[in-house]
Amino acid sequence: MINKIIAEEKIQQVRKLLEKKEKIVITCHVSPDGDAVGSSLGLYHFLDGLGKEVNVVVPDLLPKNLLFLKGTKEIVVYTRYPEFAEKLISEAELIFCLDFNALSRIDRLQKAVSLSEAKKVLIDHHLNPEEFCDIIISHPEVASTSELIFRLICRMGMFDRMPLYSAEAIYTGMMTDTGNFTYNSNTPEIYYIIAELVKLGINKDRIYAMVYNTNSVDKVRLNGYAVSEKMEIFPEHKAALISLTREELKRYDYHKGDSEGLVNVPLGIEGIRFSTFLREDKEYIKVSMRSKGSFPVNKVAAEHFNGGGHLNAAGGEFHGTMEEAQKLLRSILPLYDKYMVKDKD
Ligand code: 5GP
Ligand code: MN
Incomplete structure (x- = not known):
């Protein structure tokens, strides 16, 4: 078993929101990296599996080496589709803000997200989060937001509903935010989580190759x-x-x-x-x-x-x-x- 890092109260708050809310938007920081995209898609595939109407909306384009992840084609990029992105945000009942600690980090999405009346949940590992969300799950001691998504799903008692595509995205974020486990990666539980992801069927060697061995x-x-x-x-x-x-x-x-x-x-x-x-x-x-x-x-x-x-x-x-x-x-x-x-x- 892994230790409980996220407070039980917050897990219950998120669980209650998920019982009530159907239209969900997930967003992450500008110039999204492996952890921003990995945590977003990790949560996206899980919520999709629960039958939610869920969309990932990002401020700008993803790097090419992350496009192998399932679900990247469905991501709404603001710089491409500004009106659609704003519509999704304004109609959302629940917004997850992943891998950033200040509204300025979502660049052009800032206005739409701050104006939205949706309930907002921050899940992040950067220091000193600003208070723009109703629920703040902030753990700078955790190496990646993707790891926090894994922990959240497990703690809600739904590990058995984590799709393989979630597992692949989560592993990608854990891998990239630790430089393939070469820094911020001395926590034994990281390897317990990897073991669980491998058991779910991820091919970690393929993920490494897709991210790091696909240069021009x-x-x-x-x-x-x-x-x-x-x-x-x-x-x-x-x-x-x-x-x-x-x-x-x-x-x-x-x-x-x-x-x-x-x-x-x-x-x-x-x-x-x-x-x-x-x-x-x-x-x-x-x-x-x-x-x-x-x-x-x-x-x-x-x-x-x-x-x-x-x-x-x-x-x-x-x-x-x-x-x-x-x-x-x-x-x-x-x-x-x-x-x-x-x-x-
Ligand atoms: P990178 O060098 O990969 O662009 O950024 C590394 C880290 O520095 C990011 O994860 C983020 O925490 C922080 N960072 C990068 N650019 C900025 C910036 O313009 N403002 C702030 N406040 N933080 C930044
Ligand atoms: Mn991160």
Whole structure:
């Protein structure tokens, strides 16, 4: 048996809502990743199996490597079908907000969701959730929202009604939010849950291959170029910086998601504990940060790049030129040397 992490009271509240509500919308954060999509589809297939009228509505397009998951074709993407997305949200009786902690994270869906009179349930693992939902199930100590969906279904006593497609989506989210179980993954129960998912019939090796071994040639070349030509190392600050301009992205026929994971590469270098990736977008420079040990990248992102996130994975935006963003990053590195304490890893 797994420990009870979600409070019993909240489980009962969700169960009662599910008894009464038929029209349900599930939504997740902008630029949906494996956990956002995995938790959404995990819940979607389960509710579909209960006979609910359920739709997943997302702010923008899914990355290509998640399209193998059953149900992605049915997802309503706001940037494609804004009116339909708004209609579904306004008519919903119940909205699940998955894998985000602030309304601003759902981008263009913000207005529709905040205006909706539906009951709202937040299920998430980011720090400091804002209070925009009636029921808040927030567990930053849990590695993925997908794991929380598994726990919710089990605790409602409906594990035997979890469809295989739910199990596949949930595994995908658990896998991607832990870098294929290489970080945030020392909790023994994660492996108990995986065992249950495998027993349900998921092919975890196939899921890994679909997510990680389906890159385009351009993507692999872009990543190679970024590491060999565009990576700066600051050994005295145990830090690294990779930056890619729009021109460079264009050169490699950049598609959304093509630089996913690039920010982690410098952390594979001995002695490097803080990595930043700057990607020039249309309106701003997207900032991604990762760290090892106790170095707080969420602090750096919040203090200098209008962002936030987790201790070891954070992000933000910079409004200005690439040169200015690089200069800022280089100039603030000394301010954070004090957080480079001696961790074992
Ligand atoms: P990524 O680098 O994958 O885009 O983001 C890593 C994590 O940083 C996300 O899961 C999210 O928690 C946080 N994050 C990314 N971008 C932003 C942002 O613009 N604002 C805030 N507050 N958090 C962000
Ligand atoms: Mn997540």
